[in-house]
Each structure stands twice: as C-alpha cells, then as structure tokens.
Amino acid sequence: MSVVLLPAEGLETAQEGHWDVNLQLGISARCLALLLLPVALAACAGSQDTRSISFTDDRGVSDQPYPGNHRAEILAFMRTYLNNPVGVRDAAMAEPVQRTVGGRLRYVSCLRYVAREADGTTRGVGERAVIYVDGRLDRLTENASELCAGSAYAPFPELEKLTR
Numbered sequence: 052m053s054v055v056l057l058p059a060e061g062l063e064t065a066q067e068g069h070w071d072v073n074l075q076l077g078i079s080a081r082c083l084a085l086l087l088l089p090v091a092l093a094a095c096a097g098s099q100d101t102r103s104i105s106f107t108d109d110r111g112v113s114d115q116p117y118p119g120n121h122r123a124e125i126l127a128f129m130r131t132y133l134n135n136p137v138g139v140r141d142a143a144m145a146e147p148v149q150r151t152v153g154g155r156l157r158y159v160s161c162l163r164y165v166a167r168e169a170d171g172t173t174r175g176v177g178e179r180a181v182i183y184v185d186g187r188l189d190r191l192t193e194n195a196s197e198l199c200a201g202s203a204y205a206p207f208p209e210l211e212k213l214t215r
Contacts, residue, residue, distance in 0.1 A: 064172040116186035118147050118158050138167035142210035145202035158183040161199035
C-alpha cells in the first residue's frame with residue numbers, strides 16, 4: 052500500500068525559482084554576519100586597554116593594609132602549592148614589608164625553604180616572594196631575588212611541619 056501526498060487546496064507547490072531565492076537569502080545572511088562579527092568584537096574590546104586582569108579587586112591605593120593573617124594564609128597556600136608538602140627543610144620567612152611591585156606599593160613577604168621533589172630527592176634552597184593585595188595573599192612569585200633583596204629571615208617551623 053502506498054500513500055501519495057497531494058498539495059492541499061489553496062497551497063502552492065514549491066517551484067524551482069522560490070528555492071533559488073531562499074538559498075540566496077541564506078548565503079547573504081551568513082555573509083552579513085561574517086562582516087559584522089569584527090565590528091561587534093571591536094565594540095566589546097572597548098577603550099579600557101589600561102586595565103589589567105586580576106583575580107582580586109585592586110583599588111590601586113597606596114595605603115595597603117598590613118596582612119595580619121599572613122602566616123596562616125602562607126601555610127594554606129603552600130599545602131596546595133608544593134607537590135609534596137611533607138619533608139620541607141630549612142624553612143625561613145621574612146615578615147611582610149612594603150615594596151614596589153608593578154609600579155604599585157604592596158606588602159611582600161619572602162620565603163626560603165628546601166622542598167622534596169615528587170621522586171623523593173631534594174632540590175636547592177628555593178626563594179619565593181609572596182605578594183599581598185588589600186591585606187590578602189594575591190600571588191607567589193618564583194623570581195624573587197630583586198623583591199627579597201636585603202630581607203631579614205627568621206625560622207618558619209610551621210612550614211616544616213606541613214602534612215598532606
């Protein structure tokens with residue numbers, strides 16, 4: 052048994068000329084979208100090229116608050132930063148002092164320690180700078196020689212007692 056569909060009364064069948072017009076309109080719409088895409092992206096870029104991307108809201112003020120909870124924040128961060136937080140030796144920390152970082156005044160604390168690698172070996176003494184923004188730990192930099200020059204280190208036994 053076969054069914055034959057016939058056009059309903061009042062409806063016209065599609066003619067060859069109508070398909071060509073629809074196809075041309077579809078291509079024209081795509082071309083228009085491709086031409087307008089760069090304009091839309093340029094509008095999104097805006098004129099705020101001077102702003103940098105940061106995870107903390109930096110008010111850009113020079114009167115930064117002192118990081119009062121810096122020891123606990125460093126310990127919590129180092130527990131996740133180190134591959135193996137067990138076995139850290141010779142840990143020392145310098146109290147936070149104000150330094151210029153990226154043209155802005157920030158509190159910076161410096162760390163020195165010997166960490167155990169994943170394979171169980173130890174590497175040499177690592178020196179890191181911890182940078183604070185608005186009294187909270189913002190980031191840790193590995194190239195700390197300039198930021199930590201002249202720092203007065205004191206033993207940091209809590210870092211040596213870290214566990215997994």
